[in-house]
Amino acid sequence: MRATARQDRVDNNGQALVGARMRQFRKERGLTLRGLATQSGLSIGFLSQVERGISAIGLTALNGVAAALDRPVAEFFHEEDQAAPPPAPTDDLPDHFTLTRAQNGATEYVSGQTTYRMLSDRGPHLVLEPMVVHIAPGGRREEAYGHAGEEFAYVVSGELLYEVDGVEHRLYPGDSLHLRSSTPHRLYNDTDEVTTVVSVVTPRLF
CATH class of the missing domain: 2.60.120.10 (Jelly Rolls)
Structure with missing residues (x-):
């Protein structure tokens, strides 16, 4: 199954959104790209490409960036006027398992x-x-x-x-x-x- 042009547009939009949110959160924290690179373990060049929508970033690498910026990973995938869904409450869940239908x-x-x-x-x-x-x-x-x-x-x-x-x-x-x-x-x-x-x-x- 070949990737369609429409899928390419969707992928590129998601990639650009993650990069834009990363730049926004970094600036809100007053961090330079060098500072974020030091805290996340990723290179300055790669982070710059992600912020500009040139390169995509995997979830595990994004998790390191999110920790450095003190933001939940989910917030990188939502527009500013579209809040990320709140995490499901865990107080009433059993400790030992979950069941997902x-x-x-x-x-x-x-x-x-x-x-x-x-x-x-x-x-x-x-x-x-x-x-x-x-x-x-x-x-x-x-x-x-x-x-x-x-x-x-x-x-x-x-x-x-x-x-x-x-x-x-x-x-x-x-x-x-x-x-x-x-x-x-x-x-x-x-x-x-x-x-x-x-x-x-x-x-x-x-």
């Missing part, structure tokens, strides 16, 4: 060529972030990035180029990869079809 729908976030579909409701003491990730062809490769936690990816369809500590691994349907996220890593779809991946990361992003 398919018919309840799922929250989706779009950054550049990548759509993240969250698979689990919030739980007060749960640390895994399970997602279905759709990666459209093309786009720029995001910067290799290390962060706290662990990361698991299972390819459902398509192909995925996954770079870990400078070494590229091509994953096919049924292949999986599990790593300590502190190792610099990045992923990319260099084919002409959408790649679908089940991904689980820690810590939770939302």
